[in-house]
Amino acid sequence: MAPAPAACAPRAESPPGPCDATVRSRAEVAVATADIVCKLRTNLLGVNFAVEAEYENAAIAAHLQELAEVRTHKAAGTERLPDLMRRYDRAPRPL
Structure with missing residues (x-):
């Protein structure tokens, strides 16, 4: 599985490539879906926010x-x- 380019600028004359959604395999979609499900199930965003806030509060207090x-x-x-x-x-x- 090749990584997608950092910037995917569509061009009318270019053939389907790594930025074209139609070339994503079922395995890639399954992995991406599992990744999002895991992040939601574990509340990754909430935990990340709480930890970051604690570090910031400690720095402010200091x-x-x-x-x-x-x-x-x-x-x-x-x-x-x-x-x-x-x-x-x-x-x-x-x-």
């Missing part, structure tokens, strides 16, 4: 002070933005 400083710095810059835009004749537009 760097609370640094993140608070970044938030303060960004807020100060955001407060200055309308004045800077008026100074340079780029008045902010209402949202």
